[in-house]
Amino acid sequence: xxxxxxxxxxxxxxxxxxxxxxxxxxxxxxxxxxxxxxxxxxxxxxxxxxxxxxxxxxxxxxxxxxxxxxxxxxxxxxxxxxxxxxxxxxxxxxxxxxxxxxxxxxxxxxxxxxxxxxxxxxxxxxxxxxxxxxxxxxxxxxxxxxxxxxxxxxxxxxxxxxxxxxxxxxxxxxxxxxxxxxxxxxxxxxxxxxxxxxxxxxxxxxxxxxxxxxxxxxxxxxxxxxxxxxxxxxxxxxxxxxxxxxxxxxxxxxxxxxxxxxxxxxxxxxx
Numbered sequence: 001x002x003x004x005x006x007x008x009x010x011x012x013x014x015x016x017x018x019x020x021x022x023x024x025x026x027x028x029x030x031x032x033x034x035x036x037x038x039x040x041x042x043x044x045x046x047x048x049x050x051x052x053x054x055x056x057x058x059x060x061x062x063x064x065x066x067x068x069x070x071x072x073x074x075x076x077x078x079x080x081x082x083x084x085x086x087x088x089x090x091x092x093x094x095x096x097x098x099x100x101x102x103x104x105x106x107x108x109x110x111x112x113x114x115x116x117x118x119x120x121x122x123x124x125x126x127x128x129x130x131x132x133x134x135x136x137x138x139x140x141x142x143x144x145x146x147x148x149x150x151x152x153x154x155x156x157x158x159x160x161x162x163x164x165x166x167x168x169x170x171x172x173x174x175x176x177x178x179x180x181x182x183x184x185x186x187x188x189x190x191x192x193x194x195x196x197x198x199x200x201x202x203x204x205x206x207x208x209x210x211x212x213x214x215x216x217x218x219x220x221x222x223x224x225x226x227x228x229x230x231x232x233x234x235x236x237x238x239x240x241x242x243x244x245x246x247x248x249x250x251x252x253x254x255x256x257x258x259x260x261x262x263x264x265x266x267x268x269x270x271x
């Protein structure tokens with residue numbers, strides 16, 4: 001969770017930096033690897049802009065990107081679930097070694113890695129999809145603000161390169177971000193301060209940034225996070241996960257009861 005928050009902050013910082021530099025137009029003749037990459041993005045969105053509607057192009061582009069990333073996102077969800085499942089063990093470990101000295105920290109670090117290895121957990125896999133999406137988001141911002149056939153586009157009530165005058169997109173982006181984070185937290189066997197703070201902090205960050213970035217980027221966030229909600233319900237449904245955990249706990253309790261009953265019957269027979 002801490003890594004995701006840091007990466008999200010880096011992504012936000014990157015957008016702010018991009019907003020303050022590279023304002024010259026990008027065309028098909030512009031040199032530079034990054035500029036050509038950005039222009040390629042712009043051409044794809046332009047191709048998908050049926051009826052000349054750039055907003056439609058951004059929506060379709062977002063859906064395609066998220067679908068292409070679906071296998072990676074599925075791996076991330078499985079990794080996140082494994083991380084959630086080992087949290088009780090990590091909590092016990094921290095309670096066993098509450099000291100802040102170097103030796104305690106060393107033991108916790110070593111045993112944490114052992115727990116990860118035993119449960120086939122890779123704590124970095126949860127950040128991989130976000131790392132992949134960061135350059136896509138940056139390129140999209142540059143394409144919207146520096147390529148004229150996207151920058152001059154208009155869709156529904158907003159200009160693609162301008163701010164949403166009614167704040168509808170920032171609100172929708174924040175709502176879908178909250179829904180996605182809440183569903184992820186719902187699947188966790190135990191809640192902690194970091195998870196809870198992330199659930200509320202990320203939507204606020206998205207909303208604030210949605211007020212300042214181009215509406216095309218806010219549209220991308222809205223569609224992308226709505227897709228994330230659908231994907232979570234489909235591949236990592238927290239309500240099904242809770243039912244599975246409850247069924248597992250019940251099965252273990254029933255097994256323990258049968259064991260105790262068998263021991264009592266064995267004692268009675270001896271008498």
